[in-house]
Amino acid sequence: MNVEETELPGFGVRKDFVTASGRRIGVVELREGETELFVSTWDDPDTCQASIPLTADEAATLGNLLGGQHIAMRLAEDHKEIPGISTRQFSIAADSPFQNQPMGKARIRTRCGASIVAIMREGEVVPSPGPDVILHTGDLLIAVGTQEGLDSAADILRHG
Amino acid sequence: MDPLALTLIELGAIVFCLGLLARLAERIGMSPIPLYLVGGLGFGAGGLIKFEGIQEFAHLSGEIGVILLLLMLGLEYTAQELVTGMRRSWQGGVLDLVLNFIPGAAVALLLGWGLVGAVVMGGVTYISSSGIAAKVITDLGRIGNRETPVVISILVFEDLAMALYLPILTAILAGVGFLGGLQTVGVSLAVVSVVLVVALRHGHRVSQAVHSENSEIFLLNLLGAALLVAGIASATQVSAAVGAFLLGIAISGATAQNATRILEPLRDLFAAIFFVAFGLNTDPSSIPPVLGFALLLAVVTTATKILTGYWAAKRAGIAIPGRFRAGAALVARGEFSIVIAGLAVASGGVASEIVALATAYVLIMAVLGPLAARFVEPVVKSLRPPPPPAARRQETPAVP
Numbered sequence: 001m002n003v004e005e006t007e008l009p010g011f012g013v014r015k016d017f018v019t020a021s022g023r024r025i026g027v028v029e030l031r032e033g034e035t036e037l038f039v040s041t042w043d044d045p046d047t048c049q050a051s052i053p054l055t056a057d058e059a060a061t062l063g064n065l066l067g068g069q070h071i072a073m074r075l076a077e078d079h080k081e082i083p084g085i086s087t088r089q090f091s092i093a094a095d096s097p098f099q100n101q102p103m104g105k106a107r108i109r110t111r112c113g114a115s116i117v118a119i120m121r122e123g124e125v126v127p128s129p130g131p132d133v134i135l136h137t138g139d140l141l142i143a144v145g146t147q148e149g150l151d152s153a154a155d156i157l158r159h160g
Numbered sequence: 161m162d163p164l165a166l167t168l169i170e171l172g173a174i175v176f177c178l179g180l181l182a183r184l185a186e187r188i189g190m191s192p193i194p195l196y197l198v199g200g201l202g203f204g205a206g207g208l209i210k211f212e213g214i215q216e217f218a219h220l221s222g223e224i225g226v227i228l229l230l231l232m233l234g235l236e237y238t239a240q241e242l243v244t245g246m247r248r249s250w251q252g253g254v255l256d257l258v259l260n261f262i263p264g265a266a267v268a269l270l271l272g273w274g275l276v277g278a279v280v281m282g283g284v285t286y287i288s289s290s291g292i293a294a295k296v297i298t299d300l301g302r303i304g305n306r307e308t309p310v311v312i313s314i315l316v317f318e319d320l321a322m323a324l325y326l327p328i329l330t331a332i333l334a335g336v337g338f339l340g341g342l343q344t345v346g347v348s349l350a351v352v353s354v355v356l357v358v359a360l361r362h363g364h365r366v367s368q369a370v371h372s373e374n375s376e377i378f379l380l381n382l383l384g385a386a387l388l389v390a391g392i393a394s395a396t397q398v399s400a401a402v403g404a405f406l407l408g409i410a411i412s413g414a415t416a417q418n419a420t421r422i423l424e425p426l427r428d429l430f431a432a433i434f435f436v437a438f439g440l441n442t443d444p445s446s447i448p449p450v451l452g453f454a455l456l457l458a459v460v461t462t463a464t465k466i467l468t469g470y471w472a473a474k475r476a477g478i479a480i481p482g483r484f485r486a487g488a489a490l491v492a493r494g495e496f497s498i499v500i501a502g503l504a505v506a507s508g509g510v511a512s513e514i515v516a517l518a519t520a521y522v523l524i525m526a527v528l529g530p531l532a533a534r535f536v537e538p539v540v541k542s543l544r545p546p547p548p549p550a551a552r553r554q555e556t557p558a559v560p
Contacts (some may be wrong), residue, residue: 008289009242009245010312010315011303026304032417046306046307047485048302051302068272
């Protein structure tokens with residue numbers, strides 16, 4: 001993917017690329033730490049149909065959603081051969097009993113046999129997280145396991 | 161009444177009125193600058209209400225306002241951005257200078273204001289308002305647009321050009337001859353180059369010198385440094401405003417961002433007082449006689465700015481609607497035109513009609529600029545035939 005970077009003195013840096021359907025999509029990283037998400041119109045790739053200001057948290061969450069989907073799909077592809085194994089994503093809500101706690105405290109593998117294979121955090125992937133990794137609000141956990149195991153993992157993460 | 165009490169009441173009334181005007185400007189989505197100017201016209205010589213005893217304060221505050229305006233302009237850019245911007249867009253910048261300086265200078269010569277008047281009016285019509293342009297770009301959601309870097313690079317060029325223009329103007333206004341003028345140009349070129357090199361190599365040291373975690377110390381350091389540098393620059397005829405601009409460029413990185421945040425309220429206050437002080441010194445009855453010329457200049461320099469943006473955007477490979485958007489974003493004139501006219505007033509050596517013409521011109525352009533930026537697109541679209549439906553790319557694959 002060819003991402004173009006353009007300096008915007010006084011504003012920040014624009015990073016964008018052209019999608020297969022012909023739209024330009026990208027972000028402007030503003031100096032104040034905020035992000036502007038934009039997408040061009042279909043008839044004039046120079047202009048923007050929408051330009052949406054995102055706070056740092058919102059940008060990180062959006063990054064997790066986009067990246068998490070991608071990882072989950074790849075994992076699902078990998079496990080296609082093994083019947084009964086699925087991939088699912090869990091996000092850590094603000095009221096989760098495990099926010100700001102080490103992941104090992106949830107004892108998910110011991111209690112339901114599901115494995116957390118990656119954590120999406122602020123648009124970055126933490127691969128094979130160990131039990132010491134501290135969970136934060138907005139983290140997206142990618143888990144692999146049986147349907148029942150994943151169901152009970154979801155329950156544990158929500159209610160403890 | 162006690163003169164101090166009277167002064168405080170007058171000052172309070174003015175600042176309070178500015179607050180009301182700024183609120184009105186925000187409500188109708190325009191720049192507050194023209195309203196501040198109108199406010200100043202109403203309070204000053206020959207206006208509706210006459211205020212006495214605050215001239216001295218207004219004058220000094222106005223000077224500080226100019227210093228803060230330019231300091232914060234310098235803080236916006238790093239030396240690196242200025243140098244690369246200059247390299248990439250100097251052709252557009254030169255075209256901008258030629259096309260937009262000439263109309264103002266020509267009208268001044270036509271009205272018999274001589275070389276000094278021509279240099280002043282040329283500067284007034286040349287320099288776009290980067291404040292209004294930045295607001296237009298943000299408000300209209302054009303920050304991700306492809307033509308936006310073109311607009312910004314022209315604004316950057318103008319700001320650098322001003323670092324050379326203001327010292328020349330100061331020298332001419334001080335009445336030095338041709339040789340003296342050349343000498344000033346040489347000195348200011350040397351100073352600007354030295355500051356750019358220092359800022360590129362040792363910007364972090366300058367930043368360190370003023371930086372502090374404590375916001376009170378930081379503010380005092382910044383303001384003290386800005387006034388000192390401005391004063392020294394003024395004493396060496398490089399113009400106080402340019403000194404502040406160069407200091408702003410030398411401060412970089414996180415320090416610059418913190419400085420912007422901390423200085424913004426001060427800049428807003430003193431710049432508002434500057435615009436009012438400028439209006440205070442203008443007699444409203446002197447405006448109608450020059451209104452015709454102000455309108456003529458407005459029409460001509462709107463066209464020349466659009467042409468500038470069109471040409472520069474075309475060079476950058478932007479399609480036709482984007483070229484017009486780039487041009488229209490540059491139309492607004494504002495704070496820096498008033499800074500130039502304000503320097504002319506302060507020197508006392510120019511015809512009073514110049515001030516009236518500059519005021520009327522900026523009043524028109526500060527209102528017209530954002531309107532042009534907003535409506536250029538629908539106008540261009542309505543004049544061009546719509547693209548055939550086949551041109552629309554399919555975003556979702558058709559269901560088989």
